[in-house]
Structures are given as C-alpha cells and as structure tokens.
Amino acid sequence: MSAPLALSQPVICVVGATATGKTALAQALAEIIDGEVVSADSMQIYRGMDIGTGKIPPCERTVPYHGLDICDPGTPYSAALFQILARTCFDDIETRGKRSVLCGGTGLYLRAALDDYDFPSGTQVENPVRERYARLLEQRGALAVWNMLASIDPASAALIHPNNTRRVIRAFELLSEGRRYATLHEGLAQLEQIVPAIFIGLAVDPPLLNKRIDRRVDAMIEDGLVDEVKNLLDQGFHDGVTAPQAIGYKEIVAALEGRLSFDEAIERIKIATHRYAKRQRTWFRKDARIQWLCADSQDTEQLAYRACTELLQ
C-alpha cells in the first residue's frame, strides 16, 4: 500500500484508443488550465521513434511534455519504471504550481501511474528467471512449463492459460521473488486509486476510427516512416526487446529486409492498428471512472470546450 499522492488538484487524464485525438485534446486542455502533459505511451518513450508512434513534433508543442524520448530503443523499459516517472512528474509539476495532464493509450501504464500497483523487484527490468524459462519453453513446450507452474503454484496457474507463455514466465519470476501472481491478481479489482484524477475518454465510432487510422498510416509513410526505420536499424534497433514490436516498425523492418512488399507492410500496419485500437477499447470500456466524449468530429476546440464545461465543472 502506497500513500496517496497529495496533489492540490486532480490530474486530468485523457485516454482512448489510438488516433482518437488524445494528443490534441491533452495539449488544448493543458493550455487552458496551465498544465504540462505527461505521456503514458509505451512506445513514445523511445527516442527516435517519432513518426510511427504519432509523437507530437517539438515544433507543435505549446506546453511542456514529459514521458517522451526517455530511452533508446535498445533499452528495456517497463510499466514499473513508468510508474516512478509519472509520479515524479506529477510531484514536480505540482511543485511548479502547474497541473498535470496525463495522456496516453497504454492502459497498463495509466493504471500503474494512478492506481496502487505494486511491482516487486522495484526498477530492475531484466530477470535471469525470464531467460531460463524462455529456454525451457522452447525445449519442452508451453504445456509442460505450465504444468510445472501448476505443481508449485496451482492458484496462479489456474488463472493463466497454458498458451499464455508470457504470463506463465512472469508467474515464475514472481515466485522467484517470493510473490504469487494469484495474490497480486486477487487485489486487482479493489486496487485503490492513489493519484487524484479526472478521466476523460475519447470515443470514436469504430468504423470511422479505422478509416482515420488508414489515412494516418498513409500519412506516416509520406512523412518518411521508412527513413525513420532505416535510421533506427543503423543504430541497432534489433537489439531492443520492446521497441521492435511497435506497430509500424516491425512491418517496415520486414519490408526493408525483403520479407514483405511495402504494400503488404502498409496493409499490415493498418490492420494491426485496427486490432490495437480494439484492444484498447476493451481495456478502457470496463473502467467506470472514465467519462466519455464523442470524438467522431476532430474539432479539438469544441472537444476541449466540452471537456471543460461538462467534465471539469
């Protein structure tokens, strides 16, 4: 249990699926309330990943930003690190007498920042246990490793599908730290929010959003996504574990390496983004704290006005 963050005013939290207009609204709100934006985006964290992540270009920034360009794509990052970063930002911004606008689409990062998530092992990202079980998985298969988990920690195993190898490994990691996945999972529903916040969700009709996504992907290509990826590859992009999984990057890498045509790559980026947006929708849908605004129209001024008058009193 962590102590609640003492902020004089709640963090304004702009959430929603990709391409719904979060960035524009967050900046508009920050301007109005004299705030600073804290980005909660697992990929905008990375330096040099700009076009493909939809990062707002420096020349368009009208307020201070945090949570962008924190580390190189080759460096591992995690929700636990973001938790510390975000809370430090909230504190600092408070100290400066300003307000925080948290903006992002990475659901886990948002919850890590605002709710009482307790990550064992602090900030250490790499864990030898992960490596060991990954190897075991290759040798013996998913079911065998899951069975191992079931024999020593049946409660946790019961919560994890055998095919969900990532989480099976995570359960072993937790065991090695004397924690149980099941115990943490139990507390999930009653996790307390320890940072005061107002949640504004941007909702866009899914078919409309998909069209918007398609247009945005085409624009990214026109804006030079391919060159951006080439540069990253020169800088050892492949060494990263998280960054190379980013939509828009893995596909272009495949095209550059001749495993895909560029047309196929672009098509896959669009589809992957549609699916990502869908997952974001399911994640946010169940969070009762979110107050939804229809963002079918992309009129930022009007959205900001409505947010201020309807949701921020």
Place this chain on the structure above:
RNA sequence: GGCGACGUGGCCAAGUGGUAAGGCAGAGGCCUGCAAAGCCUUCAUCCCCAGUUCGAAUCUGGGCGUCGCCU
C-alpha cells in the same frame, strides 16, 4: 461463336459420396513490469435448378457467372 478450367463464410483455402480443416479479417473477452506485446472465445452448410443415391460441397444434366485460350 468455339474449346478448356473454375465457382466453398468478407478474403485466401482444404475437402472428390457419409454429414464443411486451417489461415486472415470481423465480433466479443482477458490482463500487475516486453503491454503498439501476449492470450482466450466466436463466426458457412458449399452459385442456382433438376436428377442419381439410404446419403452429394463432392456424381449426372441444365442454367448463370468468372477466368484462360482460340476464331
């Protein structure tokens, strides 16, 4: 006009007499540190008509359509 091939869910595609594989997309869902990741669930009666047969997506005939070649 002739000859040949083909016609299975939104797309790709198995199945050649025994009651519709699979993949992709879509939809729904899960979630405490790789989360733009990972995982789960779900989704057709086989172009139409007539026939053969206990039984047809699978065989026969006709129609329609598509593609290819030829004139």
